[in-house]
Amino acid sequence: MTVRKSAAALVILALATGVAVLGYLHLGDRKLDDLRTTALASATQYTEELATYDFDDSGANLDRVTAASTEEFAQTYRDVSGKLQGLLTSGQGSSTGHVVTAGIVEIDDRNALVAVFLDQEVRNLSVPGGRTDSSRMVIGLERSGDRWLLASAEPR
Template identity: 30%
Template structure:
């Protein structure tokens, strides 16, 4: 008869030890500092903030690179147009003066177009009277400044000139800064300065 009691006592002791172990686990969890519970949440929040920040930075850098590419394309287009226009501007034949002046005016805009138009009649008369012929050649160029809609180009131009006073060709070397502006889909000269 004592055995069943012993078994019961043993059984109670086992139950008590399990209960003590469970209490100790609960007590340990409660005893853990509160920061251990919010650390995983904070880590997730930090990762999200870093992810969003990285996306914003990538977007800004991508936009700046796209903008820089657009400026580079504009500079190349404007420089090519300026070189061709410099040849048009410095190549004149008194026998074809009207066509020469029309070509110059079609590539001009703004201040330069106004100035050239105002002086064209006097210049035409002078060129025809002297039987002038000139042929321009661009020997070098560089971009001075550039945006998507305005580019300054430095040009080095050799101009072979003959006229009734000097029938033997002579070379005039000049340096000019040509300001090109985007007008619709075209690049036009808005300012030409000899430097």
């Protein structure tokens, strides 16, 4: 093989390797973008479900939240909900949550932390006309198969 043919073969090999590496990196970026998109959508949905309840049917809220949660968070949520059930019923409380904005704090292919800004329309016997409460939360998500599960919800 001549020097010229050897050099051409090396250039072609280098170009093919470069294209393969760029393709691999692009696929990794697309996967992370998909994870970000689904994590934001999941955190938004779960936060709104956490913040939306009605004293007439508190079981529906409990079912929605626990169905989308890790076992550990579901048990914690059941415990807290059970303790607050009497207060919610006696005060005739209801609320509708709406996420104003959310952003990824940290993410990898197994876990995500999402900062969420929430407006919550609250009504009860003390505030029959209702009021809007604004709050911030950090939502922790864990990946299970092809979906995100609610793993934590901490007010900030």
